[in-house]
Amino acid sequence: MSAFQQGMAPIRAMEDDSDVEEEALVADYQEQVQYGQDDDLDGLDQAALAQAADDLQARLLQAAQPLDYQATLEAKFSSYDNYCSLFHYILNSEGPVDLEPPSYYWAWDVIDEFIYQFNTFSTYRARIARQGNNEEEAQLLKENPNTWGCYSVLNVLYSLIQKSQIQEQLQATKRGEDAALVAGPYGSKALYKMLGYFSIIGLLRVHCLLGDFSLALKTLDDIELNKKAMFARVMAAHFTTYYYVGFSYMMMRRYADALRMFSHILIYVSRTKNFQKNAQYDNINKKSDQMLALIAICVAFQPTRLDDTIHTALREKYGEQLLKLQRGGPESLPVFEELFRTACPKFISPVPPNFDAPESNIDPIEHHLSIFMEEVKTNMFNPTIKSYLRLYTTMDLKKLAGFLDVKPEELRSILFVNKQRNKQIRWNEGALLEGEWVNTSDLDYALQGDLIHISEAKMGRKLVDWYLRNLSRTYA
Template identity: 75%
Template sequence: MAFVNGNQSLQLNDESDVEEEALVNDYKEQVNFDDAQSDIEQASSIGAGATDIQAQLAAAATPLEYQATLETKFASYDNYCSLFHYILNSEGPVDLEVPNYFWAWDVIDEFIYQFESFCRYRNRVARTAPHEDEAQLLRENPNTWGCYSVLNVLYSLIQRSQINEQLAAQKRGEDAMAVVGDYGTRPLYRMLGYFSIIGLLRVHCLLGDFSLALKTLDDIEMNKKAMFARVMAAHFTTYYYVGFSYMMLRRYADAIRMFSHILVYVSRTKNFQKGSNNFDAIAKKNDQMYALIAICVSFVPTRLDDTIHTALREKYGEGLNRLQRGGPEALPLFEELFRSACPKFISPTPPDFDNPSSNIDPVDHQTAIFMDEVKNTIYNPTVKSYLKLYSTMDLKKLSSFLEVEPEQLRSWLLVNKQRSRQTRWSEGGLLEGEVVNASELDYAVEGELIHVSEAKQGRRLVDWYLRNLARAY
């Protein structure tokens, strides 16, 4: 399917029922894999009692107990370091059999989760109890679960496997085996390297570098043929962090597109998720994405798939109308939804235990950045409601309606006209795209007059895409 809008063309993937059935079969296999994994006895540390590397491989994908002690978290970090050191620094490729790519995802996912939760815990201790014994132990071990160490592991796995080179060759239609190298031929390295790319997306987003987060996926195809789409948790994680990164970069149409894809997909595969051990996590991430798409639609009104629209109305009701009306009364709801749906941000550096007040919660910091953007656009719906009534309007007249000074209104109009021009992705790297007008109205300020016109062309493109989204599946 292709849609041509002037010089702009958007190509959708024509994916067959055979591919859909293959993906469903993979999901069924994953449920069986999860059941098998649940039989593994959980240890307090991933290396506890492990006398061989196969035991360590199995334990690396096992979640750490929620109430694990600080000493256990230290031991877990040491064992991950030992495992990855063995895989990356042995003389030549390690010849190990791995269960399948579900296991590879679980290893990377758990590794990053423990890093994230440790950083959050350390920051909380530094802010609330900097003089207790645990704080002293954390102070003496600043490099444990350090940001540099985690990033070094992920980048090293990618480099060893040469997975980016393989993916780039495949995108060009070339033979990936020509660039695979000695390590990349081994499933252990290829699978860990691939999911390390998704892990980098997640880590960079947690650190607040949203452009770099999207840049990491340059060589990965965003469709159902990608390996991440074969693992339920990886599928949700990828689209959640890509969509959130787009939202924080003010590319709301692209964020809506990503959230819409995965939310529609959830509604069509939910019967295959219920048997998975990850079901609760997927359901939570699903709710978070509904909150985020509600935010994005309030910034850029968009026609949504009927399934998503109905679910939003059921979840938020009058709250959704309040978001779309804007105004000061919507600010608390914006903040509430953002805090409930955003990633648990972390700081790249250890906290200052000697000055607790200087340790800002990264979630508070990112929330403040987001709320500044909300405040800059909070009167958009009101202004648009006036501009829709006129083809030409006097600046002073509109300022009197809004009870603001004319020059303040002029500055506001110019800023928001610039904000309405957004980069929209269609192909290539996720940071690429064409600049379009994301608003249904366009205007120009000439002297004391505001000239208003409809900006339908850019809207038709995203509306067409969302109307046909379900058909692609």
């Protein structure tokens, strides 16, 4: 294993998983190290563990420091080795490590930077494999498929959660019991408790990056989304949590819940305004713009009354695009694609790319975009259909098909799909995957042969009232 470097990396602003600008990285991080071929977390010998114990304090501080965006491939390999060594020592020492962490801010920074480097390395490796024009780096990456591997990263996060007994502690707190009774020797230490807690947020993020949105939400079963939660004390963690929860809801077609999550954090940011004009403030603004783009997408799928603050910001930033989305039709497709690319996470593949066949490597972002656009195409006539249906109480299917210039049977399929899409699960409390089925539209219809019977959907009005009541409920 390579020796751990003591040089300090430049301070990077709050992690922006979708768009980290190079301008936010203020200096070069030079690492002249050698890295070994053993990338297995469990392959460290006792000498390495002993060496790790000597400079643990310095290494804990260093783990939270960002690696330069333009760092060499050798530096990225070395950073992975250093994280493996550090986490192996913390998790596999004889008994808990007796060391107080600097703060819970530090604990978040460690997990945040760990996942950020995993994300950027995976993206870089996939790009080298697809381009196929850098044989030297491609060969090096091919020979080290486990470096920053998905399994290793998930293993660290799950191990920290398990070792700290953090889920059991959170469950005990929910029941009104003393969490210390179930913490165990590791969970009673602040180092393990904090790393375990933020590993749960890390799992939310990693599973979302891998495209498993239901599992991403499942990881938060034991964390309550309210101002008393530990993640709410760290603005970057707060922002990250709501972004990934909201995005996961959106990809699961739960647009009311996605709108609630995005709106909550944006309103919270607008009300606090306690950031200094620095790189972190700039990145929060960029992330806010991404959330506004996602809100525009959700509102296009499910027209909803928004808070005045959100509505004003949305009109200022994406007013023209929003009008095109609300009109629907084929003209809206490029706008949906543009906003999705702007606001989605940098998805990654769970397996290493195939360097021998570059053409076989699919860009994960393009993959998820194609899935999303299939949903868009299914719903693109919905605004136009609703505009016609509002004018009638009964309408002939063939007549409406003529207005839309589609075949009657194709329109029948569209109507069935849209009616099914109007039924969504709405979260109120408890686990994020739970909820009650509601009608999310203010318009309902039924097909009887070739006749469409139209009526006002009472649940649509109720949903709007619920949304307005609960918009800031988590901070009431």
